[in-house]
Amino acid sequence: MSDSQASVKAAADRQAASMQDYRTPIGRARGLGSAKSGTGHFWWQRVTAIVLALLVPWLVGTLVSFIGADLVNVQIALAKPFNAILFSVFVMALFWHAKLGMQVVIEDYVHTRALEVALQLLVTFACVLGALASLYAIARIAFI
Secondary structure, eight states: OOOHHHHHHHHHHHHHHHHHHHHHHHHHTTTTTTTHHHHHHHHHHHHHHHHHHHHHHHHHHHHHHTOOHHHHHHHHHHHHHHHHHHHHHOOOOOOHHHHHHHHHHHHHHOOOOOHHHHHHHHHHHHHHHHHHHHHHHHHHHTOO
16 A cells, blocks of 8 residues: 555544544543533432432321321431431432532533632532531431
């Protein structure tokens, strides 16, 4: 094969490869797609949504069963390990799902970089604080 034939073949190979690969040159060099970690974010949002969808009927049923109950009976019911564990899982999934959802809203609609970073930090701290406070309350009730 002559040099001119080899260069034509190499150019054709590059063109075929570029038609199949929609990533930017820097994305190809780093081995990343345009979304980078978006797939993982997408799946975790769906997983937390499924966990919440499965736990909400249990939560509603538990709360409805407390109608007319006195404080001692409610504390006894909440202190059962099964209920305490499910409440804890619900709280963690709820705050994680909220954090992921708010992250997407901020990324999509806040266009000032400094404000975006500040809001992301605020949302993260608020969700962590809310989850820790809720888990602490559940632990206090469960271990009384």
